[in-house]
Amino acid sequence: MSEVKLAAAVRTEFGKGAARKIRRDGQVPGVLYGHGSDPIHLSLPGHELQLALRTPNVLLTLDIDGKGQELAIPKSTQRDPLKGFLEHVDLLLVKRGEKVTVEVPVVAEGELKAGGNLLEHVLNTLSVEAEATHLPEAVTVSVEGLEAGSSILAQDIVLPKGVTLVTEADAVVLQVLAAQAEEPAAEAAEGEAAEGAEA
Incomplete structure (x- = not known):
């Protein structure tokens, strides 16, 4: 730190x-x-x-x-x-050696499984307890290869040595959302363009 x-x-x-x-x-x-x-x-x-x-x-x-x-x-x-x-x-x-509870930013790294899926940060920070002179600046989570419907819970995140989780263990931190279908809107726009050309 x-x-x-x-x-x-x-x-x-x-x-x-x-x-x-x-x-x-x-x-x-x-x-x-x-x-x-x-x-x-x-x-x-x-x-x-x-x-x-x-x-x-x-x-x-x-x-x-x-x-x-x-x-x-x-x-x-x-x-x-x-x-x-x-x-x-x-x-x-x-004081040195004293334990305190702080909020630590969650940083996601890696690429989701191909397909235009979206990563949602349900929690941007985790509440953790650590020694005051050894507080982590952030915790890093790999989302490599995750597909739609996947989620990462607080208990799934590996914390640095000497750091304990205060956030509820089953709290959802990250989740992968399926890409929204945009084809109908695109088709409507093409149809309007075609009508304009005919006119």
């Missing part, structure tokens, strides 16, 4: 006005919580944080001004609905 170091400052001003000022300075407001401790309100470097969050379940080493270093993983983010920039981030405090 990926580990990224970020410098962070403790925030003492709150509210929308204060948050806007932080963002104008290229920072992102955030909250660090967990282990029953009081939440710490932080200001984090926007560009570096944005890059770090491209990696799912990235482990962040926060160098907090005046408080030393803490380990955290991203729990939730808020983004501007139009521009997509980060508005706020919630971070979960973790």
Whole structure:
């Protein structure tokens, strides 16, 4: 898994006005919580944080001004609905060796059996438990040669060592749908073209 170091400052001003000022300075407001401790309100470097969050379940080493270093993983983010920039981030405090539950993206690889069938992602992520410092970035599933009507359940997916499944074992993750017949529509279009030519 990926580990990224970020410098962070403790925030003492709150509210929308204060948050806007932080963002104008290229920072992102955030909250660090967990282990029953009081939440710490932080200001984090926007560009570096944005890059770090491209990696799912990235482990962040926060160098907090005046408080030393803490380990955290991203729990939730808020983004501007139009521009997509980060508005706020919630971070979960973790310790080395501690197990946490996270959502891991499911990545399908391979080619379906020929015939124009479609692969449907019923679940885009799996809920798994793993050590905080060894969280998988994704799980890969082979769909090579699968035909219409096939499905892959959560329990069918091989997880990395030390990772256990939290999602229900019989939950459908991927399924192969039969290609929809499009011939009638194509024939109707040809018929209309023929009528136009006759006219």
